[in-house]
Amino acid sequence: TAWRVLDSGGSELDAVERGCGQCEIDQCDGSVGYGGSPDESGETTLDAMIMDGNTMEVGAVADLRRVKNAIGVARKVIEYTKHTLLVGESASLFAVRMGFPYEDLTTQKSLSLYSEWLNQSCQPNYWKNVVPDSSTSCGPYKRREEVTHKEEQTRSQRNVHNHDTIGMVVIGVSGTVASGTSTNGAIHKIPGRVGDSPIAGAGSYADSTAGGAAATGDGDIMMRFLPSYQAVEYMRMGTDPTVACQKVISRIQKYAPKFFGAIICANTTGSYGAACNKIPGFTQFHFMVSSPLLGRPTEQVVDCI
Numbered sequence: 001t002a003w004r005v006l007d008s009g010g011s012e013l014d015a016v017e018r019g020c021g022q023c024e025i026d027q028c029d030g031s032v033g034y035g036g037s038p039d040e041s042g043e044t045t046l047d048a049m050i051m052d053g054n055t056m057e058v059g060a061v062a063d064l065r066r067v068k069n070a071i072g073v074a075r076k077v078i079e080y081t082k083h084t085l086l087v088g089e090s091a092s093l094f095a096v097r098m099g100f101p102y103e104d105l106t107t108q109k110s111l112s113l114y115s116e117w118l119n120q121s122c123q124p125n126y127w128k129n130v131v132p133d134s135s136t137s138c139g140p141y142k143r144r145e146e147v148t149h150k151e152e153q154t155r156s157q158r159n160v161h162n163h164d165t166i167g168m169v170v171i172g173v174s175g176t177v178a179s180g181t182s183t184n185g186a187i188h189k190i191p192g193r194v195g196d197s198p199i200a201g202a203g204s205y206a207d208s209t210a211g212g213a214a215a216t217g218d219g220d221i222m223m224r225f226l227p228s229y230q231a232v233e234y235m236r237m238g239t240d241p242t243v244a245c246q247k248v249i250s251r252i253q254k255y256a257p258k259f260f261g262a263i264i265c266a267n268t269t270g271s272y273g274a275a276c277n278k279i280p281g282f283t284q285f286h287f288m289v290s291s292p293l294l295g296r297p298t299e300q301v302v303d304c305i
Contacts, residue, residue, distance in 0.1 A: 006172070282304060
């Protein structure tokens with residue numbers, strides 16, 4: 001969809017918006033758009049961002065409720081406000097003012113995911129240092145008086161089967177770069193949680209003087225390292241896109257060796273690459289590429305490091 005938009009004369013931002021928007025409609029992997037990844041109260045909320053690599057403008061929404069087209073709302077943040085990021089109920093009110101309809105984001109699928117989780121004593125969840133014990137029971141939780149600093153379970157609860165993001169980098173014919181993301185976030189997240197996807201430099205980053213990058217995976221860990229920004233800076237220094245991606249993954253590995261995550265990178269000449277962190281059940285990363293050289297959208301695969 002994104003390639004068709006570009007091919008028919010649409011802008012790079014148009015391509016990102018329509019491409020990510022198609023994934024929202026298709027409910028890609030159940031982890032993008034409505035009807036997936038219910039939070040702790042059973043509600044699906046959306047995060048998205050879009051970035052213009054010419055002007056460095058970013059539009060983003062987080063914890064967006066009852067509006068399906070999150071990437072579309074993010075684009076309107078660029079076009080109609082001087083802001084970068086709008087969140088929660090206020091983002092939904094903005095969306096309605098921009099002409100987006102209120103719609104229910106829950107489906108039979110998301111309701112059944114939620115009830116299954118409740119039946120499994122709310123496992124897994126994202127609480128720690130609380131009573132009752134969050135590893136065996138549902139809340140409501142209260143904080144423990146004494147915070148224990150025991151070794152956290154470092155293995156990510158998110159994996160290739162239950163969490164992903166549509167991340168996209170578009171390079172125009174003149175080297176103009178745009179990027180974007182859309183996701184419904186981590187399943188069973190604590191309401192109000194925002195991951196890396198709508199954060200510029202974390203979820204994605206675009207700079208028409210260097211390139212673009214987009215990340216997917218365990219956003220709570222990955223956002224601490226601004227991986228997309230870091231990858232673009234490596235490419236600015238002349239680093240090959242594949243190597244830039246690998247360097248970013250290696251950097252996170254030092255602190256969180258078992259994190260689930262991957263990143264795609266593309267420079268202004270159209271070279272591209274990707275990298276991922278190797279963990280049990282996730283040894284390769286698949287991504288799609290469209291370019292004049294390939295003629296049609298092609299799936300690419302990299303081995304995780």
